[in-house]
């Protein structure tokens with residue numbers, strides 16, 4: 732095994748592949764066409780502290796646009812908490828309310 736071929740690298744590569752494979756399922760993020768997700772794959776990823784809910788193994792947090800989810804190499808996924816407020820979404824909602832009040 733070389734220095735670059737670590738188990739962590741293997742896990743990350745596997746989880747990236749799982750992220751791209753989500754295009755074959757019906758539950759890819761709302762508003763995302765399977766086509767663009769297939770080309771780009773997840774546009775956000777970091778190591779997650781959350782253990783897998785199925786096998787207890789290490790997981791990665793993956794994201795696409797405003798969606799975030801946790802993925803394990805065994806194929807388990809769950810929605811990630813959205814801990815950052817989304818100013819664009821709040822603005823859109825406020826504007827929609829104002830338009831409805833007119």
Ligand SMILES: [Zn+2]
Pocket residue numbers: 783784785786787788803804805806807
């Ligand atoms: Zn797992």
